[in-house]
Amino acid sequence: MEFIVVLLVFMVIGALIAAETRDLLSAVIAVGAVGFIVSLAFLFLKAPDIAITQVVVEVLTLVVLVRATLRNDITTVEGMRGKIGLAFSLVVIVLITLAAYPFFKELTSFGAPLLSQGKSVSGFFLKEGLRRTGAANVTTSILLDFRMYDTIGEATILFASLLGALAILRRPSHKKRGAKDKEERIK
Amino acid sequence: MSEKEGLSIIVKVVTRWIVGFVLLFGLYIVIFGHLTPGGGFPGGVVIAGTFVLLTLAFGKDTPLRKLNSTLASELDSTGAIIFLGIALLGLYFGSFFAENFLTKLPSSYFKLFSAGVIPWANLAIGLKVGASIFMVFIILSVTRVVGLPSGEKKMTRKPTGRRK
Numbered sequence: 001m002e003f004i005v006v007l008l009v010f011m012v013i014g015a016l017i018a019a020e021t022r023d024l025l026s027a028v029i030a031v032g033a034v035g036f037i038v039s040l041a042f043l044f045l046k047a048p049d050i051a052i053t054q055v056v057v058e059v060l061t062l063v064v065l066v067r068a069t070l071r072n073d074i075t076t077v078e079g080m081r082g083k084i085g086l087a088f089s090l091v092v093i094v095l096i097t098l099a100a101y102p103f104f105k106e107l108t109s110f111g112a113p114l115l116s117q118g119k120s121v122s123g124f125f126l127k128e129g130l131r132r133t134g135a136a137n138v139t140t141s142i143l144l145d146f147r148m149y150d151t152i153g154e155a156t157i158l159f160a161s162l163l164g165a166l167a168i169l170r171r172p173s174h175k176k177r178g179a180k181d182k183e184e185r186i187k
Numbered sequence: 188m189s190e191k192e193g194l195s196i197i198v199k200v201v202t203r204w205i206v207g208f209v210l211l212f213g214l215y216i217v218i219f220g221h222l223t224p225g226g227g228f229p230g231g232v233v234i235a236g237t238f239v240l241l242t243l244a245f246g247k248d249t250p251l252r253k254l255n256s257t258l259a260s261e262l263d264s265t266g267a268i269i270f271l272g273i274a275l276l277g278l279y280f281g282s283f284f285a286e287n288f289l290t291k292l293p294s295s296y297f298k299l300f301s302a303g304v305i306p307w308a309n310l311a312i313g314l315k316v317g318a319s320i321f322m323v324f325i326i327l328s329v330t331r332v333v334g335l336p337s338g339e340k341k342m343t344r345k346p347t348g349r350r351k
Binding site for chain 2: 053056060135143159165
């Protein structure tokens with residue numbers, strides 16, 4: 001329990017560094033540190049499936065972000081945020097925390113299931129997962145048997161993201177090509 | 188494999204040693220996804236990660252020589268079709284869409300061939316995720332979002348239309 005608090009404190013510190021630092025590369029590395037601490041937290045909370053996914057996706061995203069940040073022609077933000085804006089942000093954070101405090105009191109203790117364990121659907125998955133699907137890994141039995149329709153939706157999202165990346169990123173190269181052709185024609 | 192492209196010789200040698208093990212680990216995560224932590228998605232990302240490692244170390248031509256971009260997009264579509272086909276076979280052999288229609292005997296618990304269609308669906312998802320994330324990274328590196336500006340880079344496919 002205390003270990004997870006330490007991880008949470010480090011996560012908050014990393015997120016603040018990522019938001020406040022001037023250098024883009026430092027911000028990217030701070031985001032990566034936050035991601036790795038998230039995966040450690042998942043591992044500590046006995047969710048190794050999500051920890052593996054988190055660490056793998058984090059590495060891939062970090063590589064892409066670092067390589068994209070290492071270019072020279074990236075605009076950096078200069079100047080200081082005004083003190084009035086900072087004070088306003090702090091006031092808003094305090095107000096939201098105060099407004100949300102009654103709801104925090106209603107939450108169950110950390111890690112306890114939100115619904116009662118015997119009758120809830122998560123208890124059903126834990127009890128009947130092996131018998132109904134034959135998969136020893138309960139997470140996979142939920143993903144690919146009880147909730148396979150959702151997984152199909154996720155695969156569709158990945159497909160659409162690939163199409164979107166193609167559609168968005170192909171355009172500048174077309175434009176450059178066209179501009180070059182125009183220059184050649186003028187010459 | 189030109190000497191100038193990519194990172195230093197140390198990175199290249201270490202990459203050449205390590206990349207097979209990383210690929211094997213990804214395949215393990217995919218195949219044993221219904222028994223141990225893992226599954227199609229993380230395993231597919233690890234498999235794509237090997238190609239990302241090759242891209243970073245050797246430049247973008249080496250992984251493209253190992254896995255053509257058209258072949259990658261075909262593998263992507265094949266994985267999606269296999270996954271949808273498994274779901275539709277549940278409708279045909281069972282009673283509803285995406286049903287686990289294969290028999291699940293208690294004697295097969297904790298063995299590799301257990302859990303009905305789940306390992307096959309894991310394989311399909313691994314194929315799909317690996318190929319499509321490889322494609323995303325190749326697209327990013329071809330369109331120069333990722334990668335240092337080093338010399339002339341060519342598009343792998345010639346643009347059709349809009350050109351006179």
